[in-house]
Amino acid sequence: MNGDNNFFKSAFSVDNVIFGFDDGDLKVLLIKRGAAPFQGLWALPGDLVYPNEDLDTAAYRVLEELTGLKKVYLEQVHTFGAVDRHPLGRVITIAYFSLVKISDFTLTASSFAQNVEWHNVHDSLLSELAFDHKTILETCFNALMHRVRIRPVGFELLPPKFTLTELQHLYEAILSTELDKRNFRKKVLSMSLLTDLDELQEGVPHRPAKLYKFNKERYHQLEAHGFSFEVKESKKKEKKKRLAELIAQ
């Protein structure tokens, strides 16, 4: 193949929707663009893929350059390739999402220079972002909502030790719903994916909660046996919502 061919005048990039969870809120890491195009707008971290680099490798690289983190959860979601999505040429981009523990996170020197910030996901979905990044964020957020119902990836967003209430708040933030406390705890504990650490929370101005950790070994065991993980919205609400919509027609 030769470089003169028209088919070889395109580039591809990866864009990474990096989710974090803090203070009861689901967040996404964005970079303020310092140069045209879209100067001054917030954008997803991303980069062109090197000629001799695999796609996943590129996505991990973007993540590590920005956060210093390796070994985080990363998943390819969708590829966006509208002809006019990049004003300077044909660039298709492969979108990934990753889940990081904000507790582990420190900005790297390289990222420190840039204007990097955690943003509330829902707010970002309502604001303007560079390129087609709003669509990408939407798609990845939907993928996350879907994923947490099927696999226990939520733990990737929590610190190593967490309380059941924190876990519940995480699920509520991702699924944008409220869950019944007793049913949630019953269900989660019945899966035996949590190890009770026999430790209590410290520094809280109320009764401290027990701390748990995620039991990865147990998860892999169950996974091998066709286990499925699921958290559902309350039926009461679904019914109410559906009824309301029917009436509205």
Added chain:
Amino acid sequence: MNGDNNFFKSAFSVDNVIFGFDDGDLKVLLIKRGAAPFQGLWALPGDLVYPNEDLDTAAYRVLEELTGLKKVYLEQVHTFGAVDRHPLGRVITIAYFSLVKISDFTLTASSFAQNVEWHNVHDSLLSELAFDHKTILETCFNALMHRVRIRPVGFELLPPKFTLTELQHLYEAILSTELDKRNFRKKVLSMSLLTDLDELQEGVPHRPAKLYKFNKERYHQLEAHGFSFEVKESKKKEKKKRLAELIAQ
């Protein structure tokens, strides 16, 4: 951006896993390669994406050039971009799957020249395919298995009029399992997604079955109200399987 940049010496293609259903079997449309590399091996239909062409457009084009069909179900699944996946250069490929009614299908003139055939999916997964197409087929088949449990896309594979038994066989072929006849019919009918056509099968040497069609309008209504479609494997089997595995440990 200029053409000398190293980043612009790559190409991208689409590959299309075209599923059909015939004679109780799930099939995939493959092309026998007439030229190197991988000459003589079966491959997925695909093509480079034109410089001014959107990705989905390219996937539809590949499909139409081969089958003459427009307006078929098409879904992007995953992008494959290993550095060495194409022996002649860096080509990343965006994989799609599509669902066609074999009854509608006729080979186009252009595809007639090529060696195009329907292959049993399970056989193909065990045979050698060109490039990384076996991995792509696997990924798309898994995506299909997953998709039919969530959305009623299975109908895209059946002729406009079909019997409940045909529908059941389709699900059994995709999910590689057996389903209980009564429970299946009960569930499917309870969703009110089928319209009873008040017609009977003809030309069968036994009691003819009623014919149904898929009610698309009804589906869109339900979809708008957060409806979810699901077909499950029998629990009996799962339990047996799991027990066997536990014993084997």
Added chain:
DNA sequence: GCAAATGCTGTAATTTGAACACTAAGACCC
């Protein structure tokens, strides 16, 4: 010691899912 805040726990009612076997209708053959 009392107020404030969150942690923690169980049961009853309902819904959903799974298992299971016989009669019905038409085609074909004699």
Added chain:
DNA sequence: GGGTCTTAGTGTTCAAATTACAGCATTTGC
């Protein structure tokens, strides 16, 4: 026309999962 073959079609019972729901317990801080 009667018998046989083949697939169509149908309901009930039991078990499991899901839902709704409220009050006492423990710690901190005043």
